[in-house]
Amino acid sequence: MNNFRRVGRGRVNQNAPVEFTFDGATYQGYEGDTLASALLANGVHLVGRSFKYHRPRGILAAGSDEANALVAFDRGPGRVTPNVRATTLELFDGLTAQSQNNWPSLKFDVTSLNDVFSAFFPAGFYNKTFMWPKSFWDKVYEPVIRATAGLGPAPKAEDPDKYEACYAHCETLIVGAGPAGVAAALAAAKQAGRVILVDEQAEPGGSLLSTPEAMIDGLPAADWLARSLDELEKAENVTLMPRTTAIGYYHDNFLGLAERLTDHLKDGEADGPRERLYRVWAKKIILATGAIERPLVFAGNDRPGVMLASAAQTFLNRYGVAVGERIALVTSHDSGYQAAFDLADANSQIVSIIDCRPQVDENLQAEAEKRGIEVRVGWTVTATAGRHRVSSVTTNKVNGDQVDPKGETLSCDAVIMSGGWTPSVHLWSHSKGSLKWREDLAAYVPDQANENAVCVGACNGDFGLGVALETGANAGGGNDSFEVVEPAPWTGDGALEILPTHRDESRVKAFVDFQNDVTAKDIRLAVREGFKSIEHIKRYTTTGMATDQGKTSNLNGLQIASRALNRPVTQVGLTTFRPPYTPTTFGALAGNNGGAAFDVVRKTSIDGWAEENGAVFEPVALWRRARYFPQKGEDMHKAVARECKATRESLGIFDASTLGKIEVVGPDAAEFMNRMYTNPWTKLGVGRCRYGLMLGEDGYIMDDGVIGRLAEDRFHVTTTTGGAPRVLAHMEDYLQTEWPDLDVWLTSITEQWAVIALNGPNARKLIEPFVEGVDLSPDAFPHMAVRECKVCGVDARLFRVSFSGELGFEINVPAHYGRALWEMLYEAGKQYDITPYGTEVMHVLRAEKGFIIVGQDTDGTVTPYDAGMSWAIGKKKTDFVGMRSLARPDIVAEGRKQLVGLKTSDPKTVLEEGAQIVMTPDQPIPMDMVGHVTSSYWSETLGCSVALALVANGHALKGETIYVPMPDKMIKAEIVETIFYDKQGERLNVI
């Protein structure tokens, strides 16, 4: 196969080769590989280009902490996932992936010129450069930045995969199936209660998978693991979930778990959802999330072939891949030695161990000597070389504070580094558990819990196999002890993030954040420019702000800032960890809520008829409503004109079922209505209706609707379609909390009644034969009357109301009779050329009459005075919700925007809703905007456009000319009354 695979080593199945494609070239790997391990086995280190400088980058880590090796995982149209870490992508036969962020090719990237000109890309570069000139932003900077500095492009095709969401509950949730997590699960399994053990990797085991020399209770680590997992599989109260990432830890022990089900399968093998998002409530959480090794910061530490020592160890022991044949170890931590020893034992040459510390454990040195490895104690690295892969490392002796400028250059094909370990406290921090600084580890570790949670093992700063197993078992409720043989000590004393150099530090590119291309000098520059808090330094330099959220870089950045500021780390602050722990697909978050299930669609009982009769629908709040009913060849304009004309001339039928409806019942109902609405209700007779206006306590219009009094103690309240829940909640609030003494009951009846509105001069003639027990003559049943009666033999509430200005009736029948009644009326109405109309015509007809739509002609800052509706306020009332606010200084002040009508000079011009209004046409830009158009329609009836607008001091400006500036023209219009049609309201009185 090739030189880098070590036969017989690792857990991959070396009898099961698989083919895969990277950047168009075909390679071979084994079942059990990740894309990263398989590429390394083939000697491929160069896998991407960096974010800002487009520098060649390789593989840094072996797990989800990978910062460099982001690839596009390509499963065909709609199935391209960008920014996937090659180290977590499981290999399967036929896998296809591409490198990202390179143009025109990975090996020759034009934009890597950014690297040559990097002096022009310092910290805060974006903030500094792209501020000026403003006009350059859209056309020059933004597209260029997007093209050259992006991560992988998001796929454009629709995602054909399915995703699921579900809930789970357990007594103990354990995150991380390394030694600590497995020990915790074994102990918890013996207690009563459900246990869930999750691990982000395909195979549970964590560090046990890459430390074959370790022994637990007389068994090799891998055998102990296999035995333990078998025990857990068999335990009835344990659910083991591999390939599952705990993405976030929220209040009250609620966690999000993203389970990946099909990404590792060959094409065609997948059956069922791609991912499943679990929302889990657990009584107790055990975090066994381990630790992440820290890179060292030195010049050229980002070259392909430079990687974490623990990653090299994992590639060797778990995947059977040596990351190089001639390897240099650069370390400031003991744990790096074992990686070097393992590689040496697997026939790679360790060219040198460069230990930056002045003193090193003698046993370690002896172990190295035994293997013939030279150890340089108190040496540093000042440079690396190699274009697409590291080819040498330059090392210099450190004497006290001085770096010997005469370095030695060692030829190598890989550099492994170890700068100590950072406990993975991400989830702990999500839960608002506090952290404390441990100087010996140079890391933050968990302190006080905020939830019922405990951290065990490395994520708690307790390093070493024995302590991980014991604290894990303890947390799981056991008190087992383990006999452990561990090959290497885990001391982290003297962790050091940045290596000393004799070179001018302001000219050295020593990377801290690989993914966002932030160097040590960027952080120092930020400090020199006055940034003191890590939160600010982070945002200015962008360190830790990439998709890996600084897993490998945060603590290095923090310590460099601390040194530059000459302040202890604890005074520099710590950035906040936020969910998700690793990037999560939108699909997983959306779950089943895609397509038709994206949101609730409410349909009236008449909706089916509208659909069968070709209605065009529009969403109104959660409802779908018929907007218009086009006949053959008609566009919206023609259909609306026809529907308007037919309604005004003869008869229109409209489904008004979506109107919000609330029944207000009880001995104190009238008093309650008095307090909730601006209008007076006490004297409204039974069988009569009134237009009601509802304000917020701030005095602004909140809702409106016609309200009928069915009995002394019973009101049938209607609200706007979208406002019903809000109005009910508002009423309940006052009733429950301010006036619990009022004897009133509120009931939502929106869905109980279907409402059919009939408008037009023939409306009465149509319904008369169907109505039982009500004299519909104008005197007996005048405008704004309501009766309970029977229509077509069905219990009904019949209103004589009009939102169109025509003679109008609204028939409420129990919802399930809605369609039957509609069809009967429609059949009978054919003699009057009955015409179904939709919301568009409803809007036109009401605008012609100057009736407002709350939320369209008002915007939450419009008072009844502003809307010209002082008439709706009960003059003798001493209080109602919002009344006191109507006397506030701002509300009675001059200059408020008031509702007016607009008549365009050219009657054919229809204004655009939302367009701004100015008083004079030839002002310099920005013009003095005095208001905006709120409603605007073509009126077929009047042969001209009609519009409503809010204009400063508008009521006093009747007859004045205003202007509406549009991109291509200036439209002239006159301020007029809000009523355009039938000003006397005579059409209501058709006999």
Place this chain on the structure above:
Amino acid sequence: MMMIECPICNEKRPELEFRYAGEAHIARPENPSALSDDEWAKYLFIRNNPRGTHFERWVHAHGCAKFFNAVRDTVSDKFVMTYKCGEQRPSPETIAERSS
């Protein structure tokens, strides 16, 4: 997700069922017209924003639909207790006892 104890249903239910409804114990004045502009503005707009104990209203919107009061610690974002509308504001001693 926070679990909130509805004092009417006497059940701990997920936050999704509830809606926040502003600061508690701010009674609407008996006779708003008698208030000066400043007094009315204070009632209308001025709210506490403490670091620590906050008295606030919630409504069990997808449950019993009742408003109730709660004591929440704005630092830990934990509910100390909930109680019915109309009940006295809990004393600092009660809150301290419930917090521990």
